[in-house]
Amino acid sequence: MLSVQPRIESSKKMAWFSPIIAIVLTMLVSSLMFLALGVSPTKAFEVFILQPVSDTYNIGELMVKAGPLLLCATGLALCYRANIWNIGAEGQLLVGAVASSAVAIQATQNSGFGVLLLALAAGIVAGMLWAAIPTFLYRLFHTNIILSTIMLNYIGLYTLLWAVHGPLADPDGFGFPESIIFADSVLLPLLSDNGRATISIVVAVGLALLSGLALYKTLPGFKLRVYGEDQAAARYAGFNSGKIVWGVMLFAGALAGFAGASEVIGPIGQLIPSVSPGYGYAAIIVAYLGRLNPIGIILSSLFMGSLYMGSDLAQIELGLPTAITGLFQGILLFFLLACDYLIFYQIKVVPRETEKRRQETLLQMKRDANDMNEVTSEDTKAQQGAL
Amino acid sequence: MDILLLQQIMIAALKTGTPLLLIALGELVCEKTGVLNLGQEGMMLMGAMAGFAGALYTGNLFLGVTLAILAGMAMSLLFGALSLNLNTNQVATGLALTIFGTGLSSFLGGDLVGSTIDGFKPIAIPLLSDIPFIGPLLFKQDLLVYLSFVLVAASWWVMHKTRVGLTVRAVGENPYSANALGIKVIRVRFLATLFGGAMAGLAGSYMSLAYTPMWMENMTAGRGWIALALVVFASWRIAYLALGAYLFGFASILHLVMQGLGVDISPNLLAMTPYIATIVVMVAISSNALAQKLSTPMSLAKPFDPKVH
Numbered sequence: 002m003l004s005v006q007p008r009i010e011s012s013k014k015m016a017w018f019s020p021i022i023a024i025v026l027t028m029l030v031s032s033l034m035f036l037a038l039g040v041s042p043t044k045a046f047e048v049f050i051l052q053p054v055s056d057t058y059n060i061g062e063l064m065v066k067a068g069p070l071l072l073c074a075t076g077l078a079l080c081y082r083a084n085i086w087n088i089g090a091e092g093q094l095l096v097g098a099v100a101s102s103a104v105a106i107q108a109t110q111n112s113g114f115g116v117l118l119l120a121l122a123a124g125i126v127a128g129m130l131w132a133a134i135p136t137f138l139y140r141l142f143h144t145n146i147i148l149s150t151i152m153l154n155y156i157g158l159y160t161l162l163w164a165v166h167g168p169l170a171d172p173d174g175f176g177f178p179e180s181i182i183f184a185d186s187v188l189l190p191l192l193s194d195n196g197r198a199t200i201s202i203v204v205a206v207g208l209a210l211l212s213g214l215a216l217y218k219t220l221p222g223f224k225l226r227v228y229g230e231d232q233a234a235a236r237y238a239g240f241n242s243g244k245i246v247w248g249v250m251l252f253a254g255a256l257a258g259f260a261g262a263s264e265v266i267g268p269i270g271q272l273i274p275s276v277s278p279g280y281g282y283a284a285i286i287v288a289y290l291g292r293l294n295p296i297g298i299i300l301s302s303l304f305m306g307s308l309y310m311g312s313d314l315a316q317i318e319l320g321l322p323t324a325i326t327g328l329f330q331g332i333l334l335f336f337l338l339a340c341d342y343l344i345f346y347q348i349k350v351v352p353r354e355t356e357k358r359r360q361e362t363l364l365q366m367k368r369d370a371n372d373m374n375e376v377t378s379e380d381t382k383a384q385q386g387a388l
Numbered sequence: 389m390d391i392l393l394l395q396q397i398m399i400a401a402l403k404t405g406t407p408l409l410l411i412a413l414g415e416l417v418c419e420k421t422g423v424l425n426l427g428q429e430g431m432m433l434m435g436a437m438a439g440f441a442g443a444l445y446t447g448n449l450f451l452g453v454t455l456a457i458l459a460g461m462a463m464s465l466l467f468g469a470l471s472l473n474l475n476t477n478q479v480a481t482g483l484a485l486t487i488f489g490t491g492l493s494s495f496l497g498g499d500l501v502g503s504t505i506d507g508f509k510p511i512a513i514p515l516l517s518d519i520p521f522i523g524p525l526l527f528k529q530d531l532l533v534y535l536s537f538v539l540v541a542a543s544w545w546v547m548h549k550t551r552v553g554l555t556v557r558a559v560g561e562n563p564y565s566a567n568a569l570g571i572k573v574i575r576v577r578f579l580a581t582l583f584g585g586a587m588a589g590l591a592g593s594y595m596s597l598a599y600t601p602m603w604m605e606n607m608t609a610g611r612g613w614i615a616l617a618l619v620v621f622a623s624w625r626i627a628y629l630a631l632g633a634y635l636f637g638f639a640s641i642l643h644l645v646m647q648g649l650g651v652d653i654s655p656n657l658l659a660m661t662p663y664i665a666t667i668v669v670m671v672a673i674s675s676n677a678l679a680q681k682l683s684t685p686m687s688l689a690k691p692f693d694p695k696v697h
Contacts, residue, residue: 007693086479138667142675145620147426147479149670151613152663159663163656282487289480324494324605331430331488335466338476338484345475 004351011344019340020290020301026336031329040319048318049311059310061196065268067306068202069094069260069277073284074302075209076253078293082216083249084229089135089150090257091281092157093128097261099164100127102180102272105265106169108187117187121262128258129251131157136250140243154281165274180272189267201263206299208256213295225249257281278309279327286334305330391521397638397645398525403599405637406536407432407591407608412615412622412629413543414587419619420547421580422560422687423471426482429612430489431463431585435592437493440603443505453532453593460589461582463489468581472574475691486612494605507601508532532594539587544626556580560685563692573692588612610663617666621673623683632669639665 032042053063073090080087101124108116131153138144162178171181189199216222228235228245235242260280265272287305291297312326351359411432418425425431438459443452463485471481508530517527547553555576558566563573591611596603614636622628643658674680 088483138671142671143677143680144667144670144674145617148613148617148620149667151610152617152666155610155663156660159656159660163654166656167654285483286487322495322498324491324498327487327491328495329491331484331491334480334484334487335470338470338481339474341476342474 004349004356005346006349008345008347012347015344016292016341017297019343020292020297020337022340022343023290023333023336024304026340027329027333030332030336038321040321045315045319048314050307052314053307053310057193058196061193061198063303063306063310064192064198064202065196066309067302068198068205069264069280070284070287070305071202071205071209071299071302072256072260072263073253073281074287074291074298075205075212075295076249076256077284078288078291078295078298079212079216079225079249080253081288082229082293083225083245084232085246085249086147087132087135087150087250087253088147088285089132089153089281090253090284091277091279092150092154093131093254093257094261094264094277094281095154095157095161096131097124097128097258098265098272098276099161099169099261100124100258101262102164102169102183102265105183105187106180106272108184110184110186112184112186117189117266120187120266121259124262124265125255125258128256128261129254131258132250132254136247140246161272161276162274165272169272178274182271183266187266188270189263197268199263199267201259201267204259204263209295209299212252216295221245221248278323283309283330286330286337289334289337393648395521395525397641400641400644401634401638402525402529402533403637404640405634406533407594407599408611408615408618408636409540409630409633410536410594411588411591411612412618412633413539413626414584414591415615416619416622416624416626416629417543417547417556417587418580418584419688420556420560420624420685421577422563422685422690422692423577423581423584424478424482424689425464425467425471425485425581425584426479426616427463427467427485427489427612428482428584428588428615429608429610430486430493431460431588432489432592432595432608432612433493433606434463434489435460435589436596436607437497437500437592437603438589439593440503440505440596440601441497441500443597444500444503449505449508449597452597453590456589456593456596457586458589460585460587460592462585464581464585464588467585468578471691472577472581475693478689478691490606497603497605500603501605503603505597505601508598530598532590532598535590536594540626540630547626557685560687563687563690564694567692567694577692591615614662614666617670620680621669623673623680624685625683636662636665 028046031045035042035045053059073094077087077090101120104116104120104123108120134153135144135146135149138149139146165178165180169180171177171179174181189201192198192200192202216225224235224240225245225248227238228240228242232242235245261276264276269276283305284302287298287301290301290304291299308329309326312321312323312329315321315325316323411428415425415428435456439452439456441452442455443449446452466488467481467485470476471478510528510530511534513527517523519527547556555566555571558569559571559573559576566576567573592608595608595611600607618629618632618636621632640662642661643655646653646658647655
């Protein structure tokens with residue numbers, strides 16, 4: 002007999018197994034979907050999982066996709082650890098890209114390293130400012146962060162469209178929504194000659210590891226985790242909630258802004274309307290899949306990166322629409338949430354005999370309790386009679 | 389401004405507000421039972437896609453609407469199974485639903501892009517539509533707008549005048565007390581979630597069959613999210629919800645009005661107005677923290693599990 006029981010303590014082991022089960026289940030469901038679409042699942046597996054790591058060029062492309070995901074997800078993970086539902090990475094990334102481009106179009110072939118740093122700084126500051134708006138409104142008016150960050154994502158998208166159609170458009174571009182192609186001097190250094198991956202991926206991994214260190218080994222990290230688990234406890238301990246909220250939000254904004262900047266002055270090399278194929282939203286899934294733990298997030302951003310890359314390849318090789326990425330992301334997150342059930346509940350196989358005995362014991366306890374009640378009520382009656 | 393232009397603007401605001409009203413009405417009832425479904429955008433997109441596909445392939449608009457409602461309900465079924473039966477985090481599950489719905493609708497609707505159909509046409513109600521000014525505004529609309537009037541009135545009546553409404557509110561305010569009274573909390577929440585899904589699907593079909601009779605990816609453009617803010621704006625009251633929806637409808641067409649008046653601002657900047665308006669309204673509402681706490685259903689977004697409690 003199967004029995005579902007809440008766990009007394011949440012399972013650490015299941016917390017790490019659940020993403021793996023979710024990925025396997027997503028693969029199974031996707032295989033069925035591929036069969037229905039007339040594509041052999043083994044071929045699809047090859048395109049989505051093996052091809053992204055098949056040679057150095059492809060590995061570089063995988064890093065190009067994983068980099069912005071890792072940056073955004075690291076910031077989001079800290080927010081979610083503090084129980085702050087920041088959905089705004091997408092908008093922060095987009096305004097970061099716009100601000101960085103505004104600097105980058107000024108650069109000439111002979112510009113020094115300073116302009117490159119300025120372009121990066123512009124992106125980071127823009128991302129932070131974009132994150133500061135919902136934080137300010139939340140701290141001052143308790144405005145719901147989920148909705149304000151979502152709205153700012155849309156406003157950020159229209160800021161990008163406005164910039165790319167207007168002030169930042171290529172003056173000789175025949176009205177095409179594109180900026181000029183940036184001068185080489187303002188582009189981030191490449192990791193290797195074969196590919197488009199830049200040093201931003203190294204910075205991203207470094208930042209993820211550092212934030213992991215900060216989260217688990219420093220006092221501010223401890224305060225953040227306490228605040229996320231139990232706000233009342235954090236208040237009682239005298240932790241400054243303002244510092245925690247502002248800290249994680251600005252950090253997340255800076256990282257997302259950096260991601261946007263390193264896209265336009267990196268692999269893309271100009272400002273275009275499709276700077277981000279939804280990296281900011283996918284980063285939410287990456288953060289959860291990596292268990293809000295920087296090490297886990299490095300792995301999950303690689304996985305999500307291969308999903309993005311696979312869908313690009315699948316469009317070319319298998320004729321599948323790229324919309325399939327969003328579909329996989331949704332399915333994956335559903336399975337992950339469902340598997341997380343196993344962290345808090347356990348499914349036990351209980352022998353019929355044991356279950357019967359348990360029920361008998363429960364029944365006996367109930368009877369005893371009833372008898373006690375009867376005794377006490379007789380006592381009270383006796384007392385009342387005496388009075 | 390001449391009266392005819394004003395009337396035109398009001399008609400446009402009403403049309404634009406209708407999908408917001410429909411989806412927000414579903415979410416309001418859902419939230420009244422304590423369920424916060426952030427998957428509105430995903431359900432609405434699925435409704436829009438399914439409605440358009442149904443109408444295109446069968447040639448029947450009503451079959452399209454039915455299909456849209458079913459699609460919305462199927463999506464909310466998924467949400468319910470996870471968040472109500474498996475007690476997953478409602479915020480995360482809702483986000484997953486939006487990501488999933490956005491992906492699935494653009495995947496399934498890929499072939500529909502570029503197709504056209506004859507959408508719902510305005511039907512003038514005899515006599516009533518001859519009333520000056522108000523007539524063409526209220527009584528010369530398409531069937532789905534009339535349906536939205538009926539649904540608002542019916543929902544108000546059910547929520548405030550019947551036992552069902554009382555049950556819904558009891559579950560949302562204190563599910564454990566409701567449970568002790570013998571109310572099946574999970575069942576009530578599930579039914580409300582399904583109602584929310586149906587309304588989101590219907591709102592989606594209004595977008596793809598009446599408002600702009602076509603389908604394209606992400607055509608709802610954040611209306612599902614604005615609807616969530618609208619419910620807060622309305623303090624979970626149906627009468628305020630209708631008012632709010634039409635005000636938001638007006639904010640959404642403001643850029644068209646401005647262009648009509650010859651104001652020279654980039655259309656991309658003007659397109660921000662509904663989203664900025666949403667933030668402004670939320671700030672205005674949330675600055676009175678006590679009043680908002682009072683009107684929020686007490687158990688909103690909190691899972692119900694008598695075994696753990």
